Amino acid sequence: MSAPFSSHRSDPAVSPGLIRTYHLLLHRSPDVPLHDVVRAVRRVTRFAEAEAMSRMWDAHNYGRAVVVTTYLERAEFLAELFTAEGIHVTLEVVHR
Numbered sequence: 387m388s389a390p391f392s393s394h395r396s397d398p399a400v401s402p403g404l405i406r407t408y409h410l411l412l413h414r415s416p417d418v419p420l421h422d423v424v425r426a427v428r429r430v431t432r433f434a435e436a437e438a439m440s441r442m443w444d445a446h447n448y449g450r451a452v453v454v455t456t457y458l459e460r461a462e463f464l465a466e467l468f469t470a471e472g473i474h475v476t477l478e479v480v481h482r
Contacts, residue, residue, distance in 0.1 A: 406479060408461040409452045412445040413474040420446065426471035427453065430464055455480060 415423065420442055427438035431453060444451030453475070454464065461477050468475040 405457055407455050408458055409478045409480055410454050410456070410461050410464050410468075411450045411476045411478055412441055412453045412468075413450050413476065414445050415474050418472060422471075423473060426468060426473045430467045430471065 412423070412427070423442045423445070424435065424438045427433055427441055428435065431438070433441070441451045441453050454461070456464075458477075465475050465477060
């Protein structure tokens with residue numbers, strides 16, 4: 387007779403909450419027009435205009451803004467898309 391299925395997993399490699407996450411940071415780019423930054427944020431993230439403008443203004447006023455927080459592969463993919471748009475972004479590990 388086999389043991390009943392248990393949804394509780396004790397393996398730390400697959401436990402929820404242990405996946406390292408990263409901030410995708412949008413940096414101020416004085417040589418890129420603000421409307422181009424908004425357009426790039428909207429294209430890459432599919433944010434609504436108000437959300438994209440909020441991220442752009444944060445980056446403009448404070449030097450950088452968190453666009454998204456996600457897992458590494460997605461963050462790298464989005465960073466490549468921003469770079470292709472001519473927008474300066476970096477990744478930062480989220481420390482818990």
